[in-house]
Amino acid sequence: MNSTSGNTIDFDSARLKIKSAGAQASKSVHSSASPSVSQLQQSLSQLLQTSLEMDRILGLFFATLQQALELNSLEYRHDAKQLQFDFGSPALHRCSYRLTHLGDFLGELRFSRSKRFSEAQLKGLESLLGSLLYPLRNALLYHEAIACALNDPLTGCGNRLALDQALDREIKHAIRKRTDLSMMVIDIDHFKTINDTYGHAFGDEALKAMVSACEGCLRAVDGLFRLGGEEFVVLLSDTSLVDARMVAERIRNAIAEMQFQLDGQPIPLTVSIGVARRRNDESQQALYERCDQQMYKAKRGGRNQVIAEG
Numbered sequence: 001m002n003s004t005s006g007n008t009i010d011f012d013s014a015r016l017k018i019k020s021a022g023a024q025a026s027k028s029v030h031s032s033a034s035p036s037v038s039q040l041q042q043s044l045s046q047l048l049q050t051s052l053e054m055d056r057i058l059g060l061f062f063a064t065l066q067q068a069l070e071l072n073s074l075e076y077r078h079d080a081k082q083l084q085f086d087f088g089s090p091a092l093h094r095c096s097y098r099l100t101h102l103g104d105f106l107g108e109l110r111f112s113r114s115k116r117f118s119e120a121q122l123k124g125l126e127s128l129l130g131s132l133l134y135p136l137r138n139a140l141l142y143h144e145a146i147a148c149a150l151n152d153p154l155t156g157c158g159n160r161l162a163l164d165q166a167l168d169r170e171i172k173h174a175i176r177k178r179t180d181l182s183m184m185v186i187d188i189d190h191f192k193t194i195n196d197t198y199g200h201a202f203g204d205e206a207l208k209a210m211v212s213a214c215e216g217c218l219r220a221v222d223g224l225f226r227l228g229g230e231e232f233v234v235l236l237s238d239t240s241l242v243d244a245r246m247v248a249e250r251i252r253n254a255i256a257e258m259q260f261q262l263d264g265q266p267i268p269l270t271v272s273i274g275v276a277r278r279r280n281d282e283s284q285q286a287l288y289e290r291c292d293q294q295m296y297k298a299k300r301g302g303r304n305q306v307i308a309e310g
């Protein structure tokens with residue numbers, strides 16, 4: 001066996017084959033002390049029913065396979081869904097499987113170990129992959145449903161529900177760790193005029209461009225949420241008012257400088273931003289309202305500006 005091998009498993013056409021391979025490989029795939037493939041299949045069928053979370057399902061699958069195959073690592077990739085989970089540390093000998101079911105791509109799994117995989121071990125592994133099929137497919141569907149429920153379909157950023165959840169989590173974190181939590185409310189200036197002048201579709205493009213300009217100014221841990229229309233919220237954990245104001249200025253500037261064009265014509269796009277740092281015992285709603293008030297002050301002050309309040 002080479003140090004790397006790749007396979008495609010179409011679960012639908014392979015199901016019968018896998019069943020019979022499972023029967024043949026039902027003896028131990030490792031040593032007489034290890035559980036047999038059918039014992040592992042049995043425990044997997046119970047274990048993998050206990051969660052719909054991708055990382056939990058794959059973690060349980062990896063831990064179970066480790067009992068029999070001395071695996072060093074498992075990597076899962078689904079590039080189109082931007083999913084990636086890694087368990088253990090990669091070793092020299094690898095094998096990988098592209099999993100499909102009824103034409104749907106379910107992701108790619110890469111296993112590694114420091115010893116070569118024997119043919120019997122690969123057969124056993126392939127049998128056990130059959131136990132992953134439905135749990136993995138269900139976890140992917142669950143992941144998609146959650147993503148739809150929490151994301152704004154136009155811009156891809158979190159929606160109001162996602163903001164509520166993140167804010168709840170961040171406030172608890174700030175209280176526990178005694179750290180600052182700052183918030184920004186961002187509103188595009190004269191967006192109605194942009195829509196009325198250039199059309200709704202162009203307005204949509206402006207929203208998407210504005211989101212990517214914002215994302216370019218934020219850390220991966222910062223949350224950007226669309227509350228509806230042209231209003232957005234940014235949550236900055238562990239961030240003082242001074243630092244939050246600096247980030248807000250960076251965003252304001254990035255959007256004002258953005259080369260946004262229609263038919264080669266530059267279209268000016270600016271935002272007004274309100275910033276606030278959470279006060280002791282301040283509720284989610286009170287923090288948001290105070291931040292929103294700062295944003296309205298920025299509008300009244302002439303737009304394309306940042307107003308911050310501690």
Ligand SMILES: Nc1nc2c(ncn2[C@@H]2O[C@H](COP(=O)(O)OP(=O)(O)OP(=O)(O)O)[C@@H](O)[C@H]2O)c(=O)[nH]1
Pocket residue numbers: 154187188189190191192193195199200201202203204207228229230299303
């Ligand atoms: N293209 C597009 N427009 C939207 C969307 N959601 C809301 N809008 C429009 O956003 C505009 C918001 O306008 P207003 O609330 O009057 O605010 P504004 O024109 O930005 O004025 P100021 O906020 O005072 O600077 C309205 O014309 C809405 O129709 C959307 O998803 N796409």
